[in-house]
Amino acid sequence: MADNTVILDGSGVKRALTRIAHEVLEKNKGVEGLVLVGIRTGGVFLAQELAERLAEIEGVEVPCGAVDITMYRDDIKGHAEHLPVGKTELPFSIQGKKVVLVDDVLFTGRTIRAALDALIDQGRPSCIQLAVLVDRGHRDLPIRADFVGRNVPTSRSENIVVAFDAGNKPTEVILQK
């Protein structure tokens, strides 16, 4: 049976997201030209949470979209078990915008690489920043996050799960050994 350790509980996740929201505002000097794009599926829920935090702090709604990276993965060959293909939903143009890309767990960096390709196909943002709830290391590609909720050193055999409730609110982060 898997040995589960809770790394962040509900309030820990909330605090981490609030801190990221403040860091995003500080780095970008406000919300001017800012858009949030979550990577399906966990990243989308976290992007919505961040948008709520930013609205609470600044009183401005930051546009929030979703990017699906299934068609941009680099490992279709030999994969019989395809991931379900989701929709990319960007109800705004990212042309010239400061995009904050949001994901739940940063691991090898391949998902982020695919998301960068998917985003650039939609337009040319002025910059892309990366926000993740957990950075667990083991990068295959030279990618790093601008905003990290929690750094968690892991072994490759371990797994990190971000749990969400029925309303898609993050409840806890679990390390599975």
Added chain:
Amino acid sequence: MGFRHKDIIALKDLTREEITLLLDTADSLSEINQRDIKKVPTLRGKTVINLFYEASTRTRTSFEIAAKRLSADAVNITASTSSVVKGETLSDTANNLLAMKPDIIVMRHAVSGAHEYLAKRVSCSVINAGDGAHEHPSQGLLDMLTMRQKFGRLDGLKVAIVGDITHSRVARSDIYGLTTMGSHVFLAGPPTMMPVGIERLGNVTVCKDMREAVDQADVVMMLRIQLERQGKTLLPSMREYSRYFGLNPEVLTLAKKNAIVMHPGPINRGVELASSVADCDQSAILTQVENGVAVRMAMLYHVCGGEPVE
């Protein structure tokens, strides 16, 4: 759940879950067709050969666009411009094509079962783009996607299919697909064009009168009368066919208020479909064409990662 088929030959071979997966994928991929840059790198480096032994504009173009939108290299071969006219057999053509290392062969052939024969002989994936009077799975899927988009479900829909059922591969794929997904199919057509025992396929009712089939239907699917083939031998006259089995505004009022009219194309205006019906608000014919690209992208995507089913 994954898609574990190397080939897509017939909707008869697919389960409800597999059809749902293909439709869900197509639904998601349709977003790519709305973008400024209509291309994703998914099948980069893959080669798709469109091998068409029969004339086709819609299906071939649709498969070609689908392959290109997924970044595959698409090569078109039509029988009239290939060595087929020099007498080369399908088996030899397949071996020669295989030597060029394609990943997917999309084939249309006039002989029912030609794809089955090909798929057993080649290592690459084979997609059926229509074989004789057997099946036309991509058309069946795009029809189902169009219906699902309109009604949000396929389960419990009443679908009327009217015309030459015997010779229609579209009808056969629609019947297999729709009944697997829980729709009820009502068929109508001249007795010379209605296969004996087709109601044994399951949720299928054969109607003597077209009005009976259209009555309270959610979808009215009109089939093309193949003027170049059966039109000359199985029907007394086009006028008579049009009178008894053509869809005009008056017959359409029998269907549900929000019913849609579908046709696999090309339309014989004034024969199976009155021009005013073909262009009316209830017509979903151009939506079908639009959905064709997304459905074929989904088929190419799923066979590329699939494995042979033992």
